[in-house]
Amino acid sequence: xxxxALHFPLLPLEALPLRQSPxxxxxxxxxxxxxxxxxxxxxxxxxxxxxxxxLAPALAVFERDAGREAxxxxxxxxxxGRFTPxxxxxxxxxxxxxxxxxxxxxxGAEAIVAAVEAGCREQSYSLTWxxxxxxxxxxWLARAGRAAVHPEVNAMQAALADLPCTLPDWPAxxxxxxxxxxxxxxxDLRRQPAAGLRRRIGNAPLxxxxxxxxxxxxxxxxxxxxxxxxxxxxxxxxxxxxxxxAFAGQRLFSALTGWLQVRQLLVRSCVLxxxxxxxxxxxxxxxxxxxAADEARFARLLREHLGRLQLRAPVEALCLQAEExxxxxxxxxxxxxxxxxxxxxxxxxxxxxxxxxxxxxxxLAGQADHRPECAxxxxxxxxxxxxxxxxxxxxxxxxxxxxxxAPQALSEERGRPFxxxxxxxxxxxxxxxSGWWDEGEAGAAGDLRRDYFVARNPQGxxxxxxRDRDGWFLHGLFA
Amino acid sequence: xxxxxxxxxxxxxxxDIWRGDALPxxxxxxxxxxxxxxDAELPGxxxxxxxxxxxxxxxxxxxxxSLLLPALASLSQAGGWLALIDPPWQPxxxxxxxxxxxxxxxxxxxxxxxxxxxxxxxxxxGGFAGVLxxxxxxxxxxxxxxxxxxVEGRPTLACLWRPTAVASLPxxxxxxxxxxxxxxxxxxxxxxRRGRPAARPLHLSIPRPGRSSRALVGPSLSVVAAxxxxxxAVA
Numbered sequence: 001x002x003x004x005a006l007h008f009p010l011l012p013l014e015a016l017p018l019r020q021s022p023x024x025x026x027x028x029x030x031x032x033x034x035x036x037x038x039x040x041x042x043x044x045x046x047x048x049x050x051x052x053x054x055l056a057p058a059l060a061v062f063e064r065d066a067g068r069e070a071x072x073x074x075x076x077x078x079x080x081g082r083f084t085p086x087x088x089x090x091x092x093x094x095x096x097x098x099x100x101x102x103x104x105x106x107x108g109a110e111a112i113v114a115a116v117e118a119g120c121r122e123q124s125y126s127l128t129w130x131x132x133x134x135x136x137x138x139x140w141l142a143r144a145g146r147a148a149v150h151p152e153v154n155a156m157q158a159a160l161a162d163l164p165c166t167l168p169d170w171p172a173x174x175x176x177x178x179x180x181x182x183x184x185x186x187x188d189l190r191r192q193p194a195a196g197l198r199r200r201i202g203n204a205p206l207x208x209x210x211x212x213x214x215x216x217x218x219x220x221x222x223x224x225x226x227x228x229x230x231x232x233x234x235x236x237x238x239x240x241x242x243x244x245x246a247f248a249g250q251r252l253f254s255a256l257t258g259w260l261q262v263r264q265l266l267v268r269s270c271v272l273x274x275x276x277x278x279x280x281x282x283x284x285x286x287x288x289x290x291x292a293a294d295e296a297r298f299a300r301l302l303r304e305h306l307g308r309l310q311l312r313a314p315v316e317a318l319c320l321q322a323e324e325x326x327x328x329x330x331x332x333x334x335x336x337x338x339x340x341x342x343x344x345x346x347x348x349x350x351x352x353x354x355x356x357x358x359x360x361x362x363x364l365a366g367q368a369d370h371r372p373e374c375a376x377x378x379x380x381x382x383x384x385x386x387x388x389x390x391x392x393x394x395x396x397x398x399x400x401x402x403x404x405x406a407p408q409a410l411s412e413e414r415g416r417p418f419x420x421x422x423x424x425x426x427x428x429x430x431x432x433x434s435g436w437w438d439e440g441e442a443g444a445a446g447d448l449r450r451d452y453f454v455a456r457n458p459q460g461x462x463x464x465x466x467r468d469r470d471g472w473f474l475h476g477l478f479a
Numbered sequence: 480x481x482x483x484x485x486x487x488x489x490x491x492x493x494x495d496i497w498r499g500d501a502l503p504x505x506x507x508x509x510x511x512x513x514x515x516x517x518d519a520e521l522p523g524x525x526x527x528x529x530x531x532x533x534x535x536x537x538x539x540x541x542x543x544x545s546l547l548l549p550a551l552a553s554l555s556q557a558g559g560w561l562a563l564i565d566p567p568w569q570p571x572x573x574x575x576x577x578x579x580x581x582x583x584x585x586x587x588x589x590x591x592x593x594x595x596x597x598x599x600x601x602x603x604x605g606g607f608a609g610v611l612x613x614x615x616x617x618x619x620x621x622x623x624x625x626x627x628x629x630v631e632g633r634p635t636l637a638c639l640w641r642p643t644a645v646a647s648l649p650x651x652x653x654x655x656x657x658x659x660x661x662x663x664x665x666x667x668x669x670x671x672r673r674g675r676p677a678a679r680p681l682h683l684s685i686p687r688p689g690r691s692s693r694a695l696v697g698p699s700l701s702v703v704a705a706x707x708x709x710x711x712a713v714a
Contacts, residue, residue, distance in 0.1 A: 345560060345606030352588065352597060360589045364582035366572040376572040376582075385583055398688030401544050401575060402568030427688065454688045460660030461540035462687065476571060477540035478688055 002100035002109065002151060004131045005138035006116065008076070010035060011093040012064055014125050015072035016236040017248045023060040023236075024052055032064055062236060069093070075231055077223045078255040079119065081262035083112055088135070088220040094142065096135050096220060109149045123251050132156040135220055136212040140167065153214050160212055161187030169208065174201045225262045229322040231255055238277050238314035242306040245274075245315060246299075249306070252320035253298040260325070266291030268324040272302075276313035284309060289346040289353075289383065291326050297347065304354035346383055370434045372403060372475060373445045397430055398454060400464040400476030407473035410465065417465055417472035421458035429453055432466075454478070510636060513549025516681050521654070522673045526550050528636050531627045531652040535643045535670070539567055541660030542685035546667070547638065551609055552579030554636065559608025562586045562601050565594050567613055591615075595622040602629040602637055609636040624651045646670060 008014065012033045013025050022038035024031050031047045041056035053059055069092055077095055080087050083106070086098035099112050106112045109131055120127040130141030131149040137156050141148070144163050150156040163186045165178045178201065183189050189197070189209065198206055211218040231252055239245055249272060260267060268291045272284040286301060352361050365377040410417045417423045429451035438444035450466040452475070457463065464476035490496060508530075509523030518524050526532065526547070536543045555561055556579060563570065563585065572582045590597035594614040601610045610630075618626075618639070630637045643657055655670040664684040669677035 344604060348600055348604030348606055349586075351600060352590075356588070356590060356593060356597070362587055364570060364572050364575065364585045364587065366576050366582050372571065376570065379583070381586055382583065399574035399577060400571055400688075401578070402539065402566070403571040405569055459538055459541075460662065461538055462542070463540060477568060479540050479542065479544035 001098060001133055002103070002131055002149075003133070003135045003138040004097040004099045004109070004112065004116070005090070005094055005129060005135070005142035006076075006080070006097065006120075007094040007128045007139070007142040008073075008120075008125050009093065009128060010126050011072060012069050013062075015068050016062060017124070017233065017251060018239065018244065019062070019236040020060050022056050022058065023062065025062050025064050026052075027064040060236070066092075068234060071232065074223075075233070075251065075255040076125070078225065078229075078231070078262075079123070079258040080116075081225060081258035083116065085262050087223040089223050090135075090139055094139055096139065098220075099131070109151070113149070119254065123254055124247075132159075134212055134214045135218055136208060137214070140212060143168065157213055161185060161190065165189060167208075170205050174205055177201055225259055229256055229259050229325075230319065232317060232319040234317045235315065238316055240311065240314045242309040242311050243303075245318065246303050246306050248318055249302050249320070250299055252318060253295060253302065256320060256322060257293060257295040257298070259322075260293040260328075263325075264328045265325045266293050266328050267322050268292075268326060270320060270322045270324075273319040273321065274311070274315045275317040275319070276311075277316050278313055280313065282312065285323075289350040291328075293328065301350060301354055304351060308355070349381055349383075370432055371445050371448055372399070372432075374435075376403070398427075398478070400462075400478045402477045402479055404475055404477075407466070407475045409470075410472040410474050412472055417455065417467075419455075419457055419463060419465070419474055420461070423455035423457050423463065423465065425453045425455050426462075427454040429467075510550045510553065512546065514546065514683050516683060517546070517667065520669060520672075520677055520681060526636055526638075527654055529631055529633050530654060531623065531630055531637050531639060532654040532656070533639045533641055533650055533652040534656050534658060535641050535646050536658040537643050538660065541658065542665045542687070543640075543658050545685045546658070546665065546683070547611070548578045548580070550636065554608040555580045555584055557608070558584075560584050560586065560606065561609040562588055562607050562611070564588045564590050564598055564601070564610065564612035565615055566611075594618075595626070598639075599625055599629045602626060602633060602635055605633045605635065607635050609638075611638045611640070613640045620649060620651065627651045627653075 010033060013023060013035055021035055022041055023035050024038050024043055025033040026049050029049055031043060031045055031052045034043045038056055038059055043052045043055050043059065073089055077087050077089060080095055080097055084097050084099055084102050088096045090096050099109060103109060113129060117127060128142050128145045128147060130138050130146055132138035132141055133153050133156055137160055140163060141159060146159060150159055165183055165186060166175050194206060210216045233248055233252060235248060269285065269287040272286065274282050274284065284305060286305060349361060361381065362378045363381045365379045367375055367377040369375050410419050412418060413422065431451055433449045435445055436447045439447040450468045452464060452466045455463050455465050462478035463474055464478065465472055465474050508528050509525035510528060511525040512518055551561055561584060566587065570587060575585060576582050588597060594612060594616065595618050598610065598612045601607055646657055654672050657668040657670055659666045664682060666680050666682055668680040
């Protein structure tokens with residue numbers, strides 16, 4: 001077993017994304033958590049709010065909310081699901097990841113730590129970490145800021161012996177008594193006779209010590225990844241520009257990616273609920289061209305959508321809900337290295353539809369109708385179309401590749417139609433008489449009675465023209 | 480490092496080496512155009528894939544699509560996807576199907592001002608067999624350069640339709656053609672190609688709808704191709 005402890009020292013504050021700096025968190029009138037800019041201005045823990053505001057007048061102050069912290073920790077646990085399925089919460093501000101089973105997958109503990117650090121940086125969480133064979137040992141080392149991987153028990157014990165006795169888990173009176181005994185380091189504590197110490201400071205600290213040293217087992221309660229994904233995030237200030245939501249949304253999608261990885265699922269569509277400051281909500285549906293579980297892809301699509309979104313009121317909170325998920329099929333990796341040729345069709349179409357609108361990207365479909373206006377249908381691009389799906393065409397009279405959106409009336413001079421010069425007819429008339437069934441319906445082509453001709457003008461353009469009772473019309477071009 | 484240099488003949492035999500007096504041959508990257516005279520003049524013996532081609536033509540309806548249709552039809556029937564970006568008119572599905580293009584794998588994209596961006600995305604994705612664009616807003620040399628970079632190395636036939644007014648402007652596209660209609664067919668003037676410059680314009684006969692050519696509907700080959708096939712049969 002190798003436990004990676006992740007400690008988020010500023011979690012209460014950083015659970016609020018998009019806050020401005022300097023900022024501080026207040027609980028019962030006293031400052032309890034400050035960010036770096038506030039700390040540089042002299043604001044520290046335990047100060048009164050009035051003192052803190054005196055030191056840093058621009059300080060943004062938020063009330064502490066335990067529920068928000070728990071939600072942020074749960075979202076981080078979901079995110080950590082991408083590294084290992086065995087995640088436990090060490091409330092209030094730490095996670096324990098069992099990485100001993102996935103070292104080979106990632107290529108060593110250092111690679112996992114690097115990925116974790118990069119992920120935290122992206123979500124702008126500050127982090128201290130340590131990896132050790134016992135969960136409590138890793139947690140203590142992480143809280144003390146001793147960032148190192150100790151795969152061996154001996155190395156971990158040596159590192160633990162060097163830690164000061166002022167552990168936040170232990171009651172204040174125990175810490176005071178140990179200080180009075182002159183025991184400063186955990187190593188000093190270990191050297192004392194256990195029975196006497198137990199009589200003086202109680203059983204709990206010594207049991208903790210034995211657990212950290214790996215002498216008695218320390219079972220961990222695994223974090224249960226929720227059955228369905230719905231995660232909310234509260235914004236510290238009202239956001240008026242849609243682009244600014246991209247960062248907060250990215251945290252949600254990071255958690256979604258980890259959750260999908262643990263549950264072995266792919267998401268096909270999800271909805272981002274925006275709560276406005278007047279308590280109304282609006283929805284931003286995100287649909288993927290194919291089921292996906294790729295964080296970079298989510299982020300790209302979200303940015304495209306947010307770029308087009310007009311907020312009707314400032315946003316106070318976000319909530320991401322996975323609507324449609326499918327099981328992830330196993331994928332075979334290539335035995336030999338194959339050149340990756342671009343991102344592929346699905347992703348590209350998805351991006352185009354996000355930017356240009358869903359109606360701007362359409363596939364063609366033939367329809368069995370003699371009226372030229374009705375012979376072309378439109379459909380959503382279907383990427384699963386089998387290769388052999390070719391339309392069967394019989395021997396047909398000539399049809400032009402291009403049609404005008406609506407027939408264009410042509411003038412007539414000396415009995416000949418005129419389109420950028422007199423048109424000379426190149427074929428016999430082809431009579432099309434069809435469509436009595438939708439005569440008079442709105443949007444329908446209706447009953448047609450036309451004689452079509454192939455014609456050519458002096459510029460060398462080949463046109464498809466027709467004559468009906470209203471005169472000559474240009475309808476298409478042979479190209 | 481080996482000190483022995485490759486023999487010159489071996490180097491010259493490589494597909495991606497070309498000499499000034501000959502057209503480079505890259506058979507796997509070209510797709511036959513269906514017009515034998517044109518294939519003889521195009522480097523590699525057909526429309527290039529993984530390179531930008533510019534076709535300059537002023538008027539629609541002179542047979543300019545017939546130049547590409549046989550190539551598009553073979554790409555489409557092999558399962559490839561084709562994309563038309565901002566075509567000047569609406570495609571008429573029965574005609575495309577009759578020409579051999581599978582309409583279900585033909586996408587029409589209305590990009591408007593984003594045409595250059597859209598084109599770049601499609602080319603860079605590598606998922607399309609053919610991308611044809613009619614950019615309405617003038618694409619400048621920088622946009623063309625980006626498109627050429629995007630398509631390089633991709634198995635995509637990329638064609639840009641532009642007016643003949645831009646013929647005198649420089650362009651990074653390795654192949655540029657100017658088309659002009661005439662009574663019997665189409666005149667193709669190769670403005671730029673890899674290899675030696677083209678000496679004279681080509682006259683291609685294009686199958687035309689109408690009384691005389693009822694039987695020639697579809698992706699028929701040009702007259703010269705038919706004649707050479709006949710000669711081969713005689714010999």
